[in-house]
Amino acid sequence: MRRDKFYITTPIYYVNDRPHIGHAYTTILADVLARYHRLMGIPTFFLTGTDEHGQKVERAAREAGITPQEQADRTVVRFRELWKRLQITNDDFIRTTEQRHKRVVQALLQKLFDKGEIYEGEYDGWYCTPCERFFTEKDLVEGNCPECHRPVERIKEKNYFFRMSRYQDWLIRYIEEHPGFIRPDFRRNETLGFLAKSLGDLCISRPRQRLSWGIDLPFDKDYVTYVWFDALVNYISAAGYRFEPAKFERWWPAIHLIGKDILTTHSVYWPTRLRAAGVDMPEMIFAHGWWLVGESKMSKSLGNVVNPMDMIEKYGVDAFRYYLIVEMILGQDASFTEEAFIRRYNTDLANDLGNALSRVLGMTRRYLAGTLPNPSLVALERSEDQAVWEECQKAVEGIERCLEEMRLDSGVAGVASAVRAVNRYLEHQKPWELRKRGDSARIRQVLYTAGECLRVCAGLLQPVMPSKMAALRGVLGLAGGAPEWRDLRQWGKLPGGSLPGTGMILFPRIERSGAVEPAATEARERGVEQAENRKATDRRKMRQNVSFEEFSRLDLRTAKILNAEKVSGTQKLLRLEVLVGDQRRQLVAGIAEHYRPGELVGKTIVIVANLEPARIRGIESQGMLLAASKGERLRLVTVDGEITSGAVVK
């Protein structure tokens, strides 16, 4: 069903500290979703902002020797700057210290107070300062906060409470009757699990003498509003609740993207409050997982906080956006490492997408004098042409479906696989051989088809990598930075005509890489195995010519053997540990009948460093060594004299 509007929100971020990769992720995800919907012609409202009240911000200000407002004013700039750098297209940015927000919080409090939904009571329980939340005795885990596991304080004081308990049964029913309300499913179950225990009322105030940095309660000036009560309201205050009814009618309800740690506040505190105030429920609450750094939680004390600005400086905005979107399976935790980033970049962007483009540009230049045919002259004539086009069409459908199902990572992976299909198509159609046969008509057909497919893939990736895909469109002769969605489903929208003469390197390969942790898929492994088998039969035949371009795709490097051992249970295989520059890798090689492990250590050999990793007898082989063989004899290719490992062989 086509929606008539799309309203998406991120959590509003605390201004106690600078933004990190977790904040960047949610905002990029929301941005990508917003951009897809806009491309599809769906009116979109994308909201982000900052959460500026409460103890955390007050404490940070005290430590910095400034006022909380100064703390907020200074930090908000960092968020705004980062969003600008990351090309975030939010339609609004709300700060909870803005008047337009405060007046809605106060109006809502007054409304709930007048309706008897808020009452005065005595609070006696446990309080977690970092989480700014109250807990009962039985909520605690080993005497600590159930959320962050830090110590809690005992607190006894007069406060105001929202009658949340009234809505427990209603909320359980609502969640059960609306399976898409809280996603993914396991988070929905987590909320239902939480609701299986009796739900208390929610303390929504803080005595001013204890905390003054908050919005005044309209009905008791000695109190300020609890920061979570205040913060959640941003989703409706920015959308015009109470003061701009037409706007609110237009946009509400929203889809809330959040991290898994703030599930309960969104899936329990927020809906019960909206219900009490007579406001419609949010459309969906989607909780994503956490970015870990390697295997560890990201934390200041571990000193492993990833600063998005550093990544952008080093690798560019588009690549960073792409990595975050494809690497996290929506809903689950993901591990961030720079090595994984480089690997993903080199594989998907430099090798696959960048290479497909440079092939189309290069071959058009060499074989067609730089000019693609007019679309009216090209049809999908052969089944291979049809097949690669269909792969791209499947990717279009994949994105559409995955947007509905909130499986964006898999939608984008579908596009990456269409790009690989384009490369395979070119390899099978071999325009360089068509050239030898003088079959220009077929060359035109093949290169136009590949260009058309790239047009579609670039369009599909445009929301993820807006600048690079606009550049790609430009070199293919397409006008404007973004496509019309419907054009992605139509053949023949590539205008043809002359393409720029120079090759364009869209994603230069990143040469430096840390420890290799290959993520070979089964299919890739099968591919490598098949290639190994084919190699045996091909070995005696002289191979056909390859172009220089094809040869340059191989990354041949010197490697120093550090260690060698037999792979148990096999006759032929050795496992070698080698040093390639500053990285250690392991290779599995069928040379045990020709070399004893001891005689290999210390040798400098030559390896294909960018061969996709393969699993051989359960051991990951991260590259392939080169050897000369004739008959029974096999000798390793080595270098003539001293040279460091990792040197390029060309």
Ligand code: MSP
């Ligand atoms: N201010 C509250 C949200 C109020 S929304 C009405 C808040 N702010 S926060 O700045 O601490 O966190 C904002 C978001 O960042 C949360 O969704 C949180 O899950 C997310 N992340 C914080 N660290 C994260 C990772 N390491 N990985 C992914 N997201 C993480 O909570």
